[in-house]
Amino acid sequence: MKQSVKLIAGNWKMNGLCASLTEAEALRAELEKGPATCRVVLCPPATLIDRMGVALRGSSVEVGGQDCRAERCGAYTGDISADMLKDAGAAWVIVGHSERRQGYGETDAVVAAKATAALEAGLAPIVCVGETLAEREAGRAVEVVRGQVLNSLPLAAGGREFAVAYEPVWAIGTGLTPTLEQIEEVHRAVRAAMIERLGLAAATAPILYGGSVKPDNARDILAVPEVGGALVGGASLKAADFLTIVRAA
Numbered sequence: 001m002k003q004s005v006k007l008i009a010g011n012w013k014m015n016g017l018c019a020s021l022t023e024a025e026a027l028r029a030e031l032e033k034g035p036a037t038c039r040v041v042l043c044p045p046a047t048l049i050d051r052m053g054v055a056l057r058g059s060s061v062e063v064g065g066q067d068c069r070a071e072r073c074g075a076y077t078g079d080i081s082a083d084m085l086k087d088a089g090a091a092w093v094i095v096g097h098s099e100r101r102q103g104y105g106e107t108d109a110v111v112a113a114k115a116t117a118a119l120e121a122g123l124a125p126i127v128c129v130g131e132t133l134a135e136r137e138a139g140r141a142v143e144v145v146r147g148q149v150l151n152s153l154p155l156a157a158g159g160r161e162f163a164v165a166y167e168p169v170w171a172i173g174t175g176l177t178p179t180l181e182q183i184e185e186v187h188r189a190v191r192a193a194m195i196e197r198l199g200l201a202a203a204t205a206p207i208l209y210g211g212s213v214k215p216d217n218a219r220d221i222l223a224v225p226e227v228g229g230a231l232v233g234g235a236s237l238k239a240a241d242f243l244t245i246v247r248a249a
Helices: 018-033 046-056 082-088 098-104 108-121 133-137 141-152 180-202 218-222 239-248
Strands: 007-011 039-043 061-065 092-095 124-129 163-166 207-210 229-232
Touching (some): 007 092, 007 239, 018 046, 046 061, 082 108, 092 108, 108 141, 163 180, 180 207
Parallel strands (some): 007 039, 007 229, 039 061, 061 092, 092 124, 207 229
């Protein structure tokens, strides 16, 4: 099963200053000439969410955050809550990205708490899952990803808008990608786990593929069964590259 409209989300990561908004504006201009057949989300650094929202106001491009804290407020210097992202103009938020899991030790429980906070704030979470190279080489990719889905996806997501993104850790920023067959295998396992966790309410929620998605491989990846979109890193920083991926959906 898959949803009829794909979702293409761009994750700018720790890149972008005010001048970078010209790329978002260029994307908007091109999509006004020829509307996308998919949903499009840009997730800039938190410092740009408000200004990007202003730049894209009235367009079809939605704005998202890259992370949030599970707590709504408190003595957490430097952190940002889901309510703050919503207040700044975000509609989506990425949680559990491999860079957060690997670099900050975020567990499935932490990711689930963040996703719950996002839903409570009125944001749609993009819950990320994915195996390491060692887990892939040990033949445990499906097992690992299935467990992450079951333990990271909160029951509160049932009947709400959300997405799951499969991003093999070893493919993030490396230029490496799994085979199309491997992508399909994991995406089918993700769908089964989503339905096991949330029932048929999760039968059409988009499953994005993330990990070195580029203009030259996007069309093939997006044609794989159960791939309902893409979570794009570096290629989302340039309007021309990101537009090519959007047009491939």
